[in-house]
Structure formats: C-alpha cells, structure tokens
Amino acid sequence: MNLCDAQSEVKLLLSKVKPSELHKLFNWIRTSDELDELLSDNRKVILRHISAELRAALPLDAMLPSESTAYCKMQQRSRPTVHVDSFLYNEDQVDSLCEEGIFSRSYCLTCGSYKTAPLDFISHSFSxxxxxxxxxxxxxxxxxxxxxxxxxxxxxxxxxxxxxxxxxxxxxxxxxxxxxxxxxxxxxxxxxxxxxxxxxxxxxxxxxxxxxxxxxxxxxxxxxxxxxxxxxxxxxxxxxxxxxxxxxxxxxxxxxxxxxxxxxxxxxxxxxxxxxxxxxxxxxxxxxxxxxxxxxxxxxxxxxxxx
Ligand SMILES: C[S@@+](CC[C@H](N)C(=O)[O-])C[C@H]1O[C@@H](n2cnc3c(N)ncnc32)[C@H](O)[C@@H]1O
Missing domain, CATH: 3.40.50.150 (Vaccinia Virus protein VP39)
Incomplete structure (x- = not known):
C-alpha cells in the first residue's frame, strides 16, 4: 500500500471511531511504544546488535585513554560536558543508567547542595x-x-x-x-x-x-x-x-x-x-x-x- 492509500485507510478508520474515544486514540498514537515497534525492521535490529557488542567492549564514555585532545576540548567548553555515544546509548538506555545511579543528567552547582544544572551531552557518533x-x-x-x-x-x-x-x-x-x-x-x-x-x-x-x-x-x-x-x-x-x-x-x-x-x-x-x-x-x-x-x-x- 502506498502513502496515499494508507492515508485514505486511516481516515476511513478514524471516521468509524466513537467521537468520545478519538482523543484517546490520538494520544495512544503519539505516545505508544507499540507503534514505534512497527517502525523497526531487520536493518535496525542488526545495528542494535552491533551497538550492544560495542557497548560491551568499551567504557561507559566510549572514549579511549589516548584521546587526550578530545577530553581537553570537552573541558574547555563553557558548560560541563560529557560524552554519551548516540550509536551506543539511546534515550531510554540513558534513562535506565540514570535510574541505576550509574549516570547523571545534571551536575551539582554547589557541592553537596540540591542546586543542580543540566549537563551538556555530546556524541561522537550518529544514532x-x-x-x-x-x-x-x-x-x-x-x-x-x-x-x-x-x-x-x-x-x-x-x-x-x-x-x-x-x-x-x-x-x-x-x-x-x-x-x-x-x-x-x-x-x-x-x-x-x-x-x-x-x-x-x-x-x-x-x-x-x-x-x-x-x-x-x-x-x-x-x-x-x-x-x-x-x-x-x-x-x-x-x-x-x-x-x-x-x-x-x-x-x-x-x-x-x-x-x-x-x-x-x-x-x-x-x-x-x-x-x-x-x-x-x-x-x-x-x-x-x-x-x-x-x-x-x-x-x-x-x-x-x-x-
Ligand atoms: C566525531 S568522530 C566521527 C564518528 C563517525 N564518523 C560517525 O559519524 O559516527 C571523529 C573521528 O575522526 C577521527 N579523526 C580526526 N582527525 C582525523 C584525520 N585527520 N584522519 C582520520 N581520522 C580522523 C577521530 O579519531 C574520531 O574518531
């Protein structure tokens, strides 16, 4: 089915939904993981396998001790910056690492206080x-x-x-x-x-x-x-x-x-x-x-x- 036919089918389907349920359906389309899974195919699965393999072989920041220039450039930035490689970690994986306390999205402005600011993330790879x-x-x-x-x-x-x-x-x-x-x-x-x-x-x-x-x-x-x-x-x-x-x-x-x-x-x-x-x-x-x-x-x- 091409895009044009698919659009007609979706409109037809939506016209059959109870009006009081329609906004719930739109919300489900916007937020549900179930639909995102339909966008995944074998090609993405192969890349996810490779990503997992590389994650296991590298430290959390996916940088080498020899990359002193890159570390130095990151320290020279105006805001504290950490490297999170987007090919290795997607948003959900970063969230999980934060929940486990392995990773943080913010840093302490005054050590020991609750005053925090968001960290800048950079990635050296494409997601x-x-x-x-x-x-x-x-x-x-x-x-x-x-x-x-x-x-x-x-x-x-x-x-x-x-x-x-x-x-x-x-x-x-x-x-x-x-x-x-x-x-x-x-x-x-x-x-x-x-x-x-x-x-x-x-x-x-x-x-x-x-x-x-x-x-x-x-x-x-x-x-x-x-x-x-x-x-x-x-x-x-x-x-x-x-x-x-x-x-x-x-x-x-x-x-x-x-x-x-x-x-x-x-x-x-x-x-x-x-x-x-x-x-x-x-x-x-x-x-x-x-x-x-x-x-x-x-x-x-x-x-x-x-x-
Ligand atoms: C930001 S990464 C790009 C990663 C990858 N191309 C991607 O998009 O996922 C830049 C890489 O360029 C390499 N690099 C820097 N200067 C280079 C040069 N003159 N010749 C070859 N590689 C270089 C670095 O070692 C680093 O691994």
Whole structure:
C-alpha cells in the first residue's frame, strides 16, 4: 500500500471511531511504544546488535585513554560536558543508567547542595535513527557509488550505509588504531567485508581516495580531535580542510557535514572555503522516525554538492 492509500485507510478508520474515544486514540498514537515497534525492521535490529557488542567492549564514555585532545576540548567548553555515544546509548538506555545511579543528567552547582544544572551531552557518533534519516531522507540512491566516512571511529556510518543504502563501496578512514581494530572485528563478525573497508590513516594522506569518492561524510571530524592549543589547532584544521577541498572535487559528488560547513570553518580563516567548491542542497527535516529521535540533531546534518 502506498502513502496515499494508507492515508485514505486511516481516515476511513478514524471516521468509524466513537467521537468520545478519538482523543484517546490520538494520544495512544503519539505516545505508544507499540507503534514505534512497527517502525523497526531487520536493518535496525542488526545495528542494535552491533551497538550492544560495542557497548560491551568499551567504557561507559566510549572514549579511549589516548584521546587526550578530545577530553581537553570537552573541558574547555563553557558548560560541563560529557560524552554519551548516540550509536551506543539511546534515550531510554540513558534513562535506565540514570535510574541505576550509574549516570547523571545534571551536575551539582554547589557541592553537596540540591542546586543542580543540566549537563551538556555530546556524541561522537550518529544514532541509529540519524543514520536511517541520513541514508533514507538526505542522500539519494547510492547504487554503484563510493562512500567515504572521514574519521569512522566505531564504524556507525559504515554499518548504517551497509544496511540502509546500496552504495557499492564503503570506506572508513580513522586515525586511531584501536578504533580501526574494533571496526574490523565487527566487520568480520557480521560479515560486512563485501562492501566495507577501514583504513588506518590520516585523511590528509588519502588524496586518491578523496578524488574517487562520490560521497564524503564528515561528522565533527576536526572539532574535537585536533591539537588543543588554539593557534596550532587552527593551522592543522586549515590544512586539513584545504586538502579536502583540493582533492574532493568530482563534479556532482556529495558532501555531508555535521555541523554546517559555515560553522565547521568558523574557527579558522574563512578564505579556506573556495566559494565555487560546493553548493548547499535543501534537506527535508520534517520526518518522523521514532520517539527517540532528536529533531535538533537532525537539523545539524547538512548536504552539499561539488560544482
Ligand atoms: C566525531 S568522530 C566521527 C564518528 C563517525 N564518523 C560517525 O559519524 O559516527 C571523529 C573521528 O575522526 C577521527 N579523526 C580526526 N582527525 C582525523 C584525520 N585527520 N584522519 C582520520 N581520522 C580522523 C577521530 O579519531 C574520531 O574518531
């Protein structure tokens, strides 16, 4: 049944409901887990299995002791910030951890008092719903295309692309050797080697790969993971972006950034952005995925086309 037929059926059904019960029915549609379960399919189940496997292999904050720069950047933020990886923990799981006292959504303003303020959460990965949105609503059909995830970390984008898209080649590039090993363990165990490959490398050494890519995903790659000293960081980020702009040039290829290019480049000299490099394409953010989806997180996803 297509959308139009389904809408007619729903209207017909609603016209048969007792008027006094109608508002209860709408409330049930809005809040019930039973309907969200209908939105889940085998593809999401596979991703949830992978997520559980990674949760068991990583500490609660899913960060490595070697990620001192990212820890440092988080401490430099104006409000206390903790890392909760959205691919590993959804809202219900965070709630459960809070109930068990393992986790907290707030911090004490005056130690020992009840005066608390909410903690800022950041995630270094896409959630499962964001991945579904990215591949089903943002990007077009990727049949026969090469997708590159810059800074593939836990591999969330690669697993998401494997289940939600028809891209023929999915390549992750990741600086951290430990994360590369973790991704390779998952790829082997879940038999995803037919389309996924992970390179242990700095993206700035991958000119040929960028020149061949049809889709480039850049989720907060340089924001937290480069040199904490501001001046040195600016130079490194500037060089990295310039390298990407010089090599990711195939006309019509697609770039996805989180946050927007403008925001990503706001901390460095803007002239790095060659005005004729890409154009922004519209994205329809008005989509219901499930109760867990944060609409503000979806709005951070920006799509560009190389011109
Ligand atoms: C925010 S995570 C992105 C995770 C993943 N792409 C996703 O969306 O779920 C950024 C990752 O980029 C990696 N990274 C940072 N600079 C890099 C570089 N120059 N080359 C390759 N990886 C890099 C970091 O180690 C980190 O794991």
């Amino acid at each position: 499962i719903s964001e991945l579904q949105f990215l591949f089903e609503n943002v990007l077009p059909d990727l049949s026969g295309r090469l997708l590159v995830d810059v800074g593939s970390r836990l591999g969330a984008v690669l697993y998401g692309a494997h289940v939600f898209s028809s891209a023929s080649q999915l390549v992750g590039v990741e600086l951290s050797e430990e994360f590369v090993k973790l991704q390779n363990d998952i790829i082997r165990k879940y038999q995803l080697t037919d389309r996924i490959q992970v390179l242990h490398s700095d993206v700035c050494l991958q000119d040929a790969l960028l020149q061949n890519a049809d889709v480039l995903i850049m989720n907060n790659v340089f924001e937290f993971f480069m040199e904490p000293r501001e001046q040195v960081r600016c130079v490194c980020v500037f060089r990295a972006w310039r390298f990407i702009m010089e090599n990711f040039r195939k006309k019509g290829s697609l770039l996805v950034t989180i946050p927007s290019l403008q925001e990503s480049l706001s901390t460095i000299q803007q002239e790095v952005l060659q005005p004729s490099w890409v154009e922004e394409l519209p994205v329809d953010y008005d989509v219901y995925l499930d109760r867990d989806t944060d609409p503000d997180a979806l709005r951070q996803i920006h799509l560009y086309r190389v011109i």
